Each structure stands twice: as C-alpha cells, then as structure tokens.
Amino acid sequence: MDLPMFPLGSVLLPGQLLPLHIFEARYQAMLEHCREHGDEFGVVLIERGHEVGGGDIRSDVGTVARILDAHLAAPGHWTVVAAGVRRIRVRRWHPDEPWPHADVTPLVDTDEGPVDALGRNVGERWTGVLNRLTVVADIATTMGDESYAGMPDVADDPRLGSFQVAALSPLGAFDRQKILATTSLDRRIDLLIEMLDDVIVTLRAARTLGGDASPFAG
Numbered sequence: 001m002d003l004p005m006f007p008l009g010s011v012l013l014p015g016q017l018l019p020l021h022i023f024e025a026r027y028q029a030m031l032e033h034c035r036e037h038g039d040e041f042g043v044v045l046i047e048r049g050h051e052v053g054g055g056d057i058r059s060d061v062g063t064v065a066r067i068l069d070a071h072l073a074a075p076g077h078w079t080v081v082a083a084g085v086r087r088i089r090v091r092r093w094h095p096d097e098p099w100p101h102a103d104v105t106p107l108v109d110t111d112e113g114p115v116d117a118l119g120r121n122v123g124e125r126w127t128g129v130l131n132r133l134t135v136v137a138d139i140a141t142t143m144g145d146e147s148y149a150g151m152p153d154v155a156d157d158p159r160l161g162s163f164q165v166a167a168l169s170p171l172g173a174f175d176r177q178k179i180l181a182t183t184s185l186d187r188r189i190d191l192l193i194e195m196l197d198d199v200i201v202t203l204r205a206a207r208t209l210g211g212d213a214s215p216f217a218g
Contacts, residue, residue, distance in 0.1 A: 003064070003088070004030045004041040005100040007056060011176040012043040012063045012084045013163040015155070022078040030099035031070060031078060039067040042088055042104055045177050060090045061107060061181040084163075087180065110183050115158060125189050126158040132196035133165050139203040140170070162188045171195055 006027065012018050022031055034041050044062035065082035073079045087107040094101050115122050137148040151168060155161040166179040175195055182188045 001104055002094070002101055003104045004034055005062075005090075005093075005102050006030075006041055006043050006065070007046045007058050007100060008043055009046050009173070011045050011173050011180055012065060013167045013176060013180055014063060014084045014086060015160050015164045016084045016167040017068075018043065018065055018082045018084065020078075020080040020082065021073075022080055023076055025076075026096075026099045028076070028078060031067075031080065033099075034067060035070065040064050040085075041067075041082075042090075042102065043084070044090065045173060047174075047177075058090070058093070059177055059181075061177070062088055062090065062104075063180065064088055107181075107183065109159065109185050111185055115185070122158070122186060122189065125193065126161070129158075129162070129165055129189060129192045129196065130154060132193065132200065133169060136169060136196060136199055136203065139200065139207060143203070143207055158189065159185055162192060165192055165196075169196060170199055 006020075022028055030041065041064070042062050043065050045059040046056045047059055049056035063084040064086050066085050067080060067082050069079075069081045071079055088104040089107045091103045091105055094103070115126075133154070137151055141148050148168075152164075154164045154168070162185065163179065166176050169192075171179075179188060179191060179195075182191060
C-alpha cells in the first residue's frame with residue numbers, strides 16, 4: 001500500500017490525538033489529497049536529522065493517522081486534528097515528491113488472540129501497569145505538574161491500553177518508539193513496567209531534592 005507520510009520529531013501511538021499546524025506547500029497538497037482519498041496518512045519518527053531539506057533518518061515503524069478535523073486558520077495555514085488508528089511498517093520509501101510517501105504494510109502483534117490465553121498473568125501484570133501510571137500521575141501532580149489533571153481513562157483492552165499508557169506517561173520519543181514497535185503484548189507490558197518503574201524512581205528522587213514540578217513537565 002502506497003501511503004502519504006508525515007515524518008515528525010515525535011511518536012504517534014494508536015489511540016493518541018495528533019494536532020498539526022500545516023503551512024508547508026507540499027503538506028498542504030498532501031492534506032488535500034488525503035481528504036479526497038480516505039482521510040489517512042502515515043506518521044513516523046525522525047530518528048536523526050531534520051525532515052526539512054532532506055537527509056533525515058526515519059523509523060521503519062509508524063502509525064496511520066486519520067484526519068478528524070481540518071480547517072483553514074489563515075491563508076496557507078491549516079489546523080488539523082488527527083488520531084492514531086493502527087500500526088504500520090515501512091517497506092520502501094519513494095522519492096519525496098510531490099510529498100513523502102512509502103509502501104507500507106500492517107504491523108500486528110504476534111501473540112494475537114484472547115488476552116486471558118496468553119498466560120504469565122497478563123491481567124495481573126496489566127493491573128500493575130495501571131497502578132504505576134496512577135503513582136506517576138499522583139507524584140507529578142504533587143510536584144506541580146498539571147498535565148495529569150483530568151487524565152482520560154485507559155481502555156480495558158491492554159492491546160490498545162498499552163499504547164495509551166505510553167502516550168500518557170512522561171516517556172522520551174525513543175522509549176515510545178520501542179513500545180510502538182514491539183509486536184508482543186506480553187513484552188510490551190514488561191517494557192511498560194520497566195519504564196514506569198524508572199519514571200517513579202526519578203520522580204521520587206526529584207521530589208526528595210525539593211523539586212517544585214515534575215522533571216518531565218514541559
């Protein structure tokens with residue numbers, strides 16, 4: 001499948017909203033194309049370099065984004081809200097004309113099927129992930145980080161919920177990319193437990209040292 005692509009310096013996860021301000025001419029043309037042909041485009045992380053001017057290195061795992069709203073904010077300036085809907089793997093990049101595009105294929109978990117059938121106490125470990133996220137939110141809030149006020153509920157299904165937790169957690173782009181690219185729910189839960197434990201240790205240390213706000217805020 002040949003899909004229009006939007007390389008970014010951040011990771012889009014399934015279930016996550018993506019606000020965009022589009023002003024570059026080729027992406028305005030891409031937006032028009034997408035709105036005429038299904039409202040979808042791919043998003044991948046720029047791992048090194050800058051997309052403008054070329055020469056960037058892009059991740060081979062990304063997310064399909066579906067346009068939810070788009071309006072012309074000013075001449076030549078579009079405000080767009082999209083949502084991550086499913087994962088993809090890039091098989092081959094084409095030349096960036098008239099806009100970046102690539103051949104992509106769906107990326108799915110290798111351990112598909114009922115969560116209860118996976119073993120290793122997946123349900124119990126998933127509850128542990130949610131509990132850790134609550135701890136992160138509580139500590140960060142006491143330190144003055146207001147980003148967790150009104151935190152949305154996480155899906156009951158850990159296949160989607162694992163990506164939502166990664167989006168809500170103060171993780172770096174490469175940690176989020178690791179979560180995105182992991183094709184095992186079982187392994188993804190393990191990674192989230194490891195990452196959230198590290199975040200909790202960092203937050204508690206910062207609070208002990210008298211920090212007034214989460215070191216991850218802003």
